[in-house]
Amino acid sequence: MTLPLYGTASQSAGFSSDKARSVLRLRSVDSAAERHVADFALARTPADIRRAIEADWPSILVVSDGSTDLPGQFTGQLVAVSPKYDYLADGDVIGFDHVSRKFRTLYRRNSAHNSFLVTERCNNYCLMCSQPPKDVDDRWILSEIKESLPLVDPATRGLTFTGGETLSDWEDFIAVLKECRDWLPETAIQVLTNGRAFADSRIVDAWKEIGHPNLMAAIPVYSAVDHVHDHVVQAKGAFDETILGILKLKDRGQRVEIRVVLHALTAPIIEDTGRWLARNVPFVDHVALMGLENTGFAIANDAMLWMDPVDYGDGLARAVDYLSAAGINVSVYNLPKCVLPKSVWPHALQSISDWKNGFVEECDGCDEKNACSGFFTTGRPRFSRGIRAITS
Amino acid sequence: MARFLSPETFRTATEDLSLLPFNFERTGANQYLVANMVGDFIRLTEDELSRLVDLRVRPGDGLYEKAYAAHLVSGANQKAQRQLLAARLRSRMSFLQQSTPLHIFVVTLRCEHSCPYCQVSRQSTDRSRFDMSEETAMRALDIAFASPTSRIKIEFQGGEPLLNFPLIRKIVAAAKQRSGKKLDFVIASNLALLDDAVLEFCKENNVLLSTSLDGPADLHNKNRPRPGANSHELAVAGIRRAREVLGPDWVGALMTTTEASLDRVDEIIDEYLQLGLDGIFLRPLSPFGFAIKTKQFAKYDAQKWLAFYERGLRRVLEINRQGTPFREFYATLLLTRMLSDRPIGYVDLRSPAGAGLGALVYNYDGSVFASDEGRMLAETGDDAFRLGHVERDSYNSLILSDKLIGAISSSLTQCAPECSTCVYESHCGADPVYHHATQGDALGIKPLSAFCARQKGIMGLLLDILENSPEDAAILRRWAAA
Ligand code: SF4
Ligand code: SF4
Numbered sequence: 062m063t064l065p066l067y068g069t070a071s072q073s074a075g076f077s078s079d080k081a082r083s084v085l086r087l088r089s090v091d092s093a094a095e096r097h098v099a100d101f102a103l104a105r106t107p108a109d110i111r112r113a114i115e116a117d118w119p120s121i122l123v124v125s126d127g128s129t130d131l132p133g134q135f136t137g138q139l140v141a142v143s144p145k146y147d148y149l150a151d152g153d154v155i156g157f158d159h160v161s162r163k164f165r166t167l168y169r170r171n172s173a174h175n176s177f178l179v180t181e182r183c184n185n186y187c188l189m190c191s192q193p194p195k196d197v198d199d200r201w202i203l204s205e206i207k208e209s210l211p212l213v214d215p216a217t218r219g220l221t222f223t224g225g226e227t228l229s230d231w232e233d234f235i236a237v238l239k240e241c242r243d244w245l246p247e248t249a250i251q252v253l254t255n256g257r258a259f260a261d262s263r264i265v266d267a268w269k270e271i272g273h274p275n276l277m278a279a280i281p282v283y284s285a286v287d288h289v290h291d292h293v294v295q296a297k298g299a300f301d302e303t304i305l306g307i308l309k310l311k312d313r314g315q316r317v318e319i320r321v322v323l324h325a326l327t328a329p330i331i332e333d334t335g336r337w338l339a340r341n342v343p344f345v346d347h348v349a350l351m352g353l354e355n356t357g358f359a360i361a362n363d364a365m366l367w368m369d370p371v372d373y374g375d376g377l378a379r380a381v382d383y384l385s386a387a388g389i390n391v392s393v394y395n396l397p398k399c400v401l402p403k404s405v406w407p408h409a410l411q412s413i414s415d416w417k418n419g420f421v422e423e424c425d426g427c428d429e430k431n432a433c434s435g436f437f438t439t440g441r442p443r444f445s446r447g448i449r450a451i452t453s
Numbered sequence: 454m455a456r457f458l459s460p461e462t463f464r465t466a467t468e469d470l471s472l473l474p475f476n477f478e479r480t481g482a483n484q485y486l487v488a489n490m491v492g493d494f495i496r497l498t499e500d501e502l503s504r505l506v507d508l509r510v511r512p513g514d515g516l517y518e519k520a521y522a523a524h525l526v527s528g529a530n531q532k533a534q535r536q537l538l539a540a541r542l543r544s545r546m547s548f549l550q551q552s553t554p555l556h557i558f559v560v561t562l563r564c565e566h567s568c569p570y571c572q573v574s575r576q577s578t579d580r581s582r583f584d585m586s587e588e589t590a591m592r593a594l595d596i597a598f599a600s601p602t603s604r605i606k607i608e609f610q611g612g613e614p615l616l617n618f619p620l621i622r623k624i625v626a627a628a629k630q631r632s633g634k635k636l637d638f639v640i641a642s643n644l645a646l647l648d649d650a651v652l653e654f655c656k657e658n659n660v661l662l663s664t665s666l667d668g669p670a671d672l673h674n675k676n677r678p679r680p681g682a683n684s685h686e687l688a689v690a691g692i693r694r695a696r697e698v699l700g701p702d703w704v705g706a707l708m709t710t711t712e713a714s715l716d717r718v719d720e721i722i723d724e725y726l727q728l729g730l731d732g733i734f735l736r737p738l739s740p741f742g743f744a745i746k747t748k749q750f751a752k753y754d755a756q757k758w759l760a761f762y763e764r765g766l767r768r769v770l771e772i773n774r775q776g777t778p779f780r781e782f783y784a785t786l787l788l789t790r791m792l793s794d795r796p797i798g799y800v801d802l803r804s805p806a807g808a809g810l811g812a813l814v815y816n817y818d819g820s821v822f823a824s825d826e827g828r829m830l831a832e833t834g835d836d837a838f839r840l841g842h843v844e845r846d847s848y849n850s851l852i853l854s855d856k857l858i859g860a861i862s863s864s865l866t867q868c869a870p871e872c873s874t875c876v877y878e879s880h881c882g883a884d885p886v887y888h889h890a891t892q893g894d895a896l897g898i899k900p901l902s903a904f905c906a907r908q909k910g911i912m913g914l915l916l917d918i919l920e921n922s923p924e925d926a927a928i929l930r931r932w933a934a935a
Binding site: 186260286291295300302303333340343387388 | 457458459460462463464465493512513517518521522528531532533534536537540541793794930931934
């Protein structure tokens with residue numbers, strides 16, 4: 062199942078033209094929570110709409126397939142979207158463009174996988190990038206995130222910031238993280254970054270200044286050898302800056318996760334990479350070894366990148382051994398149990414975001430389905446020849 | 454559609470490469486063992502080594518990748534590898550931040566044993582001559598508390614320290630009254646005098662017991678004569694009783710190797726195993742004091758000892774393979790250095806040396822030594838490591854004494870001949886007291902040194918197992934794991 066997170070509203074009314082975009086939070090019609098100016102009553106039926114008006118809601122979002130008629134006395138704001146989006150629920154936050162009526166779901170309160178895209182710009186150009194970089198002025202996204210943060214439930218367990226390179230406008234982005242510290246101190250904040258910016262001491266110092274109690278920089282390292290990494294990320298000198306960045310972060314006591322995406326350029330050497338990480342940076346807080354999501358550039362480079370996980374399972378198992386022996390907390394993401402050696406199972410997590418996670422027919426008869434990552438439903442999924450229901 | 458660049462685009466030109474520091478040693482007709490600045494090992498063929506040294510390498514040729522991952526070569530303009538090496542070296546050497554964590558109090562020289570290899574003990578009942586006075590003990594405590602480290606271990610030795618148990622009580626109570634440092638206590642005793650009062654005291658004050666156990670009864674009793682010839686029986690009974698009352702982690706045993714031990718290593722190990730101990734420290738015979746005088750030391754050389762050690766290590770590995778976790782502690786220390794960057798300040802495995810910086814010894818008469826062996830040398834008339842006296846000296850005057858600075862600075866492996874280019878240097882140590890005792894010189898000529906021969910022998914053996922015996926290698930890696 063893939064949830065549609067983007068779309069165009071079928072109707073809208075009451076939005077002023079001196080502002081291009083708004084951030085809206087949905088509330089159930091009967092919600093007793095204190096109302097924020099950004100709150101919209103979430104109505105699914107004509108009866109809901111009536112109750113919302115009776116309850117004096119100044120703003121209403123309707124999920125319905127017909128056109129919505131509102132009583133003449135209603136002068137507030139209205140957005141109507143098709144039933145495709147009926148997953149929307151109390152506490153969710155969406156960004157809405159007044160003129161084009163385009164919207165994006167920014168935050169779903171019931172999901173464990175909320176992430177904010179910070180920018181599409183990047184100084185790497187990874188061969189398997191799932192979010193191919195675009196050189197556009199998208200600084201409005203940061204303002205939208207700033208507007209959203211006060212609307213996010215402070216009980217949210219985790220939030221991820223992703224890109225592009227999240228530190229492209231590092232000063233503005235660090236300001237956003239400071240807002241996270243103030244609004245969401247209980248939430249684990251994870252920032253996906255290529256880490257190169259941290260080679261600049263000013264930026265690591267600013268990062269340290271944020272002082273969020275649970276902030277982690279998740280940084281990819283693809284090889285122990287400079288040019289192999291640089292080729293994967295298509296940027297000469299990236300390896301040197303990334304490793305330097307990791308060292309500077311740890312030197313200042315900041316939390317760091319290392320991510321290795323596994324494909325035909327990185328998976329055959331994963332044992333070497335794992336041994337190197339274990340020996341050289343055992344002080345990182347987490348290492349994630351990740352199956353490839355076949356979308357974005359990964360589809361274009363399929364011939365160069367596809368490798369069946371069953372063909373690198375043994376090396377992966379040895380990498381996991383080296384890393385755990387060095388006392389590093391290590392996880393394997395995005396790879397189904399049946400393609401992994403058993404010794405790796407305890408490290409294999411259900412890591413795929415709920416909105417793009419699925420299983421295949423074979424999985425119906427499998428004992429491990431409840432503990433299995435399953436598959437990405439995005440892009441053009443490729444399936445291992447090792448998929449086999451596990452039965453005792 | 455996007456344009457992607459080829460792998461070649463990202464390769465540094467050969468003229469922009471530069472070598473990082475490394476040491477190497479020929480280990481076979483066409484084979485070299487190579488260690489980078491922090492002691493990670495790789496093997497290279499002769500051809501590979503000369504191509505590397507001449508920088509006839511090129512990214513993509515396989516050798517470059519091997520050498521780059523091992524921090525032997527870098528891009529001249531790159532910083533990350535150099536910073537990584539610096540960070541790792543800093544971690545490895547960070548034991549230096551804890552100056553003088555160990556303080557040994559020789560509370561009496563008297564002993565009821567008469568071991569032939571023992572350097573220092575006296576059979577005497579004359580308390581006034583051979584016991585430490587309370588005044589001396591309190592001055593020694595002042596010095597111990599003046600050391601910069603936040604945690605100190607106070608170890609009671611002898612002679613047989615339990616012969617002056619009242620003073621041990623006083624020192625522990627006085628130390629606990631002073632604030633500002635975390636404290637550990639150890640009593641090194643033959644346990645012949647262990648009784649309920651001692652056990653209760655240990656339990657109350659978290660005192661660890663460390664005893665001697667040389668192996669099976671006949672061997673142990675031959676090494677350790679006492680009236681009644683029951684040293685072994687008393688030690689074993691003491692270990693059992695102490696484990697019962699204090700818990701298994703609160704009593705340890707150390708063995709002394711003599712010539713009679715050399716072909717009995719399996720039996721010695723089994724003795725430890727049967728007692729439920731979690732490992733054994735296979736120690737060389739020390740060349741000090743009476744051991745030199747009685748020519749015990751000369752009776753076997755490093756090669757004989759290495760054969761003993763290898764046999765012992767293989768027996769220990771076999772025990773592990775059969776399912777019982779059991780360690781050899783010297784290998785554990787070396788492996789921790791070889792496979793991780795955790796700081797190991799163990800006295801024989803550090804440079805700058807552990808003399809004084811790692812431990813100070815307060816003799817019964819108030820004189821202060823840089824190491825326990827230094828005290829034993831003094832018994833044979835050699836005062837090279839006698840740093841001063843508790844009455845006249847402070848922590849600073851002892852640590853900054855010319856004797857100590859001379860011994861430590863002249864023995865640094867980082868710049869010593871032979872050591873500075875040795876492939877094992879990162880994991881080895883300076884032992885100025887040993888080399889002074891055997892060669893009359895704190896630095897020593899390493900090709901003539903049994904210490905050096907042992908270090909090279911053990912590390913070579915451990916590497917061989919790590920590389921060639923996967924099952925045993927997994928056991929060794931577990932020992933080194935955090
Ligand atoms: S059969 Fe399906 S559910 Fe079972 S392990 Fe494989 S992918 Fe997972
Ligand atoms: S003592 Fe021997 S083994 Fe140790 S560093 Fe010196 S030369 Fe190498």
